[in-house]
Amino acid sequence: MDKLTTHLNTNFYTLYREWHYKDIEPRIFVEEMLLDGTKDPDTYKFHIFQGLEDHYIQLTADRFTNYKRTILDKDWQLAPFGFLYDNANNPIPPKPSELEHLKRLAFMLSQMFDYVRVDLYYMPFAKGQKIVVGELTFTHACGTERLVPESWDKKLGNMWQHTSYNRGSDEAK
Numbered sequence: 001m002d003k004l005t006t007h008l009n010t011n012f013y014t015l016y017r018e019w020h021y022k023d024i025e026p027r028i029f030v031e032e033m034l035l036d037g038t039k040d041p042d043t044y045k046f047h048i049f050q051g052l053e054d055h056y057i058q059l060t061a062d063r064f065t066n067y068k069r070t071i072l073d074k075d076w077q078l079a080p081f082g083f084l085y086d087n088a089n090n091p092i093p094p095k096p097s098e099l100e101h102l103k104r105l106a107f108m109l110s111q112m113f114d115y116v117r118v119d120l121y122y123m124p125f126a127k128g129q130k131i132v133v134g135e136l137t138f139t140h141a142c143g144t145e146r147l148v149p150e151s152w153d154k155k156l157g158n159m160w161q162h163t164s165y166n167r168g169s170d171e172a173k
Helices: 002-008 012-016 099-110 151-159
Strands: 042-049 055-061 068-072 115-123 130-137
Touching (some): 099 115
Antiparallel strands (some): 042 115, 055 068
């Protein structure tokens, strides 16, 4: 309860300058736990710029037991950068059988945005397999995770062609 109360009383707009939180009243909601008793689901975090085919997939596996994070390019090869660490020595994980379906879903959800990270949980162990949308986020790690090598900070920034929108309407300025 203390943690939830702290979150409710934290102004994330002021703290991290994440403008999309500015006018949102804080709320707490509870979701179903996505475990089958033996394994937590892998998370596929699609970093998508302008809905372009050039994107990166951040695969998070074994979140609660043996945390692993690998950044992959659109061809399921190691990306030439990592967040907080060098990605170059990571093993390439097995490609999921539903990767194309995951990509299609991520791209459908990304179409309205200049940049968004679409998080999808993939649970092949669930009856009939299961994909759950985790979140859409506009500021990966509040913009605080260092890129390795640092030169990729500018390269990824150049992929983001920001479009200015009038907050009072849905029309672009």
